[in-house]
Amino acid sequence: MTTRLTPTAYLDHIRSESARFRAVLADTDPTAPVPTAPEWTAADLLWHVAAEVQHFWTYVLETRPAAPTSETYSEPERPEDATYQDLLAHFDELNARFIKTLEQTGPEEPTWSWSPDQTAAFTYRRQAHEILIHRLDAELTAGAVTPLDPALAADGIDEILDVFYGGKPDWARFTGGGQYVRVDAVDTDTQTWVELGLVSGTRPNGDSLEDEPDLSVVSQDEIPGGTEPDVVIEGTAADLDAWLWRRRDDEGIKVTGDKDVYEHFRALTNQAITDD
Template sequence: MAGQAMVDPGRLLEVFGTEGERLAATAHVTPPDVPVPRCPGWTSGELVRHVGSVYRVVLGWLAEGRRPREWQHAPRPGQSAEEYLREGLAALRTELGRHDPDERADTWWPADRTYGFWRRRMAHETTIHRIDLQYAAGAEPDAVAEDVALDGVDEALALWFGQRLPMLGLTGTRPGAVAVRTGGHTWLTRAGPTETTAWRCSAAEARRADAVVSGTPQQIYRWLWGRAGPWSITVERGDHDAVGQLWALLRLATR
């Protein structure tokens, strides 16, 4: 099976394309100077350019077998941010669709060196920023399907918390174990001066956590990505400081 995803890689490619079109459609009707509340310091135009640039980084990574040193960072003269986004979306979707998800590709996650990694990563990158732009436009963001949200919870915990933080050399200030429960699945996270890890766990393992966080898959997905406040989830029991540390560390991992 390709990668670590909880849903079929064909589904993730479909989500990538659909969410990219939603993002582009929202960009079409949103002035480029509108602030993006969930991304402090960014305007809507900067967000759209960022996503278009990410698509080109990935295209270069796949072509070169490593993170590229050079790529098109911004629209060409006369090209709008929306056109820049759509051009990158079409090119990357075509490239990912040309390769079997199990096919080897360089990535920044040792647990998954396949094209499937990039299908998953781009599906969630695009979904999260689509939510950002819809908020900026003053609209209630479209719902995220439950299977996609569950996979996004797993990616946020396993990839960003468990892999990205150690890559950056970032750790917690105190030991704390937090279980995250949603949609019939549970994850256990451990953070502290000596470890930052996360994995899918059993109910028995979760009972040993210092705190348990729960909510619907969409609530937990948005909360882990900093797109929803603490009122959106439930701390069933335990150490609220450990929960706060989990959330703060994810902000450092995903900034």
């Protein structure tokens, strides 16, 4: 069962989650620390989403399919004298431009990304999850958390495990070790299977990677018949998505199975990642 949403649904979520993100931060002390990013304030979070995320992906879409480089793309500089209202207005401008650009870009169009998916569909999906998690950051900062959409969160489980923790460049070779973890979103009746293993390969700069612990999302038809997972992790889609993104603890999440396999899985998935 796929967790993927339609491009239209992803775009709708980008609109609604952006609006919620903005509304929450508009009523928040700009100096309030962000619990999930202690080095940031609410104002820093607002600037990050507007200027460092949505501005960048707008540029990617507008100049498709060329890859951005340090010579062709310049990140906006944050004015030292900008007020919080200035930052909110800046977000409004960049967010509107980003959404309009997405509306004018077909998901099938060739577009650069840092993933193997070189179409605009990647941006639709990635940015729906990006703003969902940063909306949660804003709400945690304000102390006003609201539910995450279950269908989007279920897809978020697959995305973080497959694209971030399980994603590999072309030069990398994954060898499965026959240990499986199944992540069950109980409210959406969706499951994500993960195999633990090792990755090796030679980077473009010549450096070698040899048998480093890694994981890979696998479909059920790739798993030998009769195989049972070594570990099952259960929770609601929203709880699991936020937990994997290190936005909440494991309260309410049920784990059964081999303790060592679980601890190996958590060591691989409990790391800071770049989520843009």
